[in-house]
Amino acid sequence: MNDLNEEKQGILLESGTNELEIIEFQLRKQMPDGKEKIAHYGINVAKVREIIKVPETTEYPNSHPSVVGIFNLRDRLIPLVDLGHWLKVPTPEDPEVKRVIVTEFNRMFNGFLVDSVSRIYRISWENVESPSQFLESRETDCVVAVVRMENRLIMILDFEKIISDINPEQSMERYDVSLDKKIVQDEQMVSRRQSKTIMVVDDSAFIRKLIETTLRTAGYNVIVCQDGGEAFDMLMEFEQTAKSESQPIREMVSLLVSDVEMPRMDGMHLLKRLRERDDYKTLPILMFSSIMSDENRRKALELGANDTITKPEIGKLVELVDQYVFS
Template sequence: MSEKGSGMQSAILTESGTNELEIIEFHLHKQMPDGSSKTAYYGINVAKVREVIRVPETTDYPNAQPHMVGVFSLRDRLIPMVDLAGWLRVKTRPDQAGKVVIVTDFNNMANGFLVDSVSRIHRVSWEDVESPSQFLEAGENDCVVAVVRRDGNIIMILDFEKIVATINPELSMEKYDVTQDRRVAFNDRIVAQRESRTILVVDDSAFIRKLIENTLSTAGYHVITAKDGGDALEMLTDIEEHSRAENQPVNTFLNALVSDVEMPRMDGMHLLKRLRDNPLFTALPIVMFSSLMSDDNRAKALQLGANDTITKPELGRMVGMIDRMVGIAE
């Protein structure tokens, strides 16, 4: 796969009416104690992949994070290469012969992930992308955001944002502290206004969801969360029922929504379209917050009725943007 496919990938991602995505299936060959190997199946959204290449020559990087093999040059960019099996604690054969590197590009960062093989591309409906079960989901430390069943195999969709954050902690959104942001007011009157507003945060990554929740709640907002688009729609349906039963406007119960784009069961673009088609939610402030917020995706989100968009590294824009949308006055 090469960069020339990026336009097609972007178009696929933003087909809001289809609620579909494409994933690349890749493998790690786990070495078993008896000397045999067992194939572990993983997946990544095509829209996050720049290309798949043979294993390049790498240069050691001083004081690198664990599982960072080194850095390599690709089209005049220096890109870190991560031993994905090592990060996942999957024991694979140590030699790199026959292996490949998946080069990703999201959150305005490029990274290379060393894997044993890449299999094929699957086009699936988000409705067929399952959230991890409670047994699999380990809260904010989990690295699996979704599961896809194909050809009798279970394909784990990994939380690459979380993986990148551990490899490049200096670039992680975890570094952002809203209390140290001089752009954000924290006087008693402003905080009291925020405390009267409720924000729904929707993201399939428990890691990202917690970061957003902590930022908004530290600023004073009351925050509720949903783990995917389907979960969010169920919560919003309950809010709609309360609104109608009590003859109260929606903003009595909810003041704004922050949603990821790629999520199991229902993606953020489809959720956005469903809400804007509902008269009760036409005025609800909605922010799309995604690692895949290209110019095309931003245009599509705005066309569908989003009030604004944020690319995930720009967490520092969140509170100020929400303040303006929900009428927080200085």
């Protein structure tokens, strides 16, 4: 399971099938009575570069308490994050049996220390449930989805949120559109935006709020959905309303901003299904994802996306939305 590039390539080439591959890994929670309770977690294969034994690390001054240190991997310095520490799950300290999941997303490399890694599963997004079906979704949640297996639940973690907490300098939270000199923000432009509605689809409450705040601050009306299934159902209702009132869809929603990885229906499959419908053939659609590789961008454009943005480049969002809404 060292180099996953070849395995990842296959699933990326089939984007739009509403399937994903996840790597299941475990943390062994140490209970007060001395027993262990195994917690099962997952991460999309598309975010994983490789899985390695625990490397030698060097302490980094003034780093986050969950950062063990930094290590060198193929001439690249990578921070090592103790995932159990960040999740407040006390785990065994034996480094010999632990593993490190090396990730690449948001144009950054990170290592996550876990207790064990079991296997890769290929599943349909339809079988991946929103955590709000188990508990009320909050902006502080770090679980974006849940997979039901025969005898356990696998929690898919919001790794973007974890990294933004550990490394705030790299977080999209730092961006303030009201201070962005590149964005036209005079009274006339803000008034034009106020007549338009943008739909934002993302399974991370943390990311959803950041995108919504950015667009609302610029003047846009915003509708938010937590996965592709919810967005598709709402857009079908818009389609019926538009037909009954004899008005174009763009009077109800002017543009769609969608993540790729989402429970129930992923962004690529949502894009594919919308482009199959006459009412949505020309709706501007932007894909905004942390796994927007060159290959994923090519596939998104082939499926009918107007453009793509790689997280954390939220500074490009309003400019692109303006371009496609008012062109």
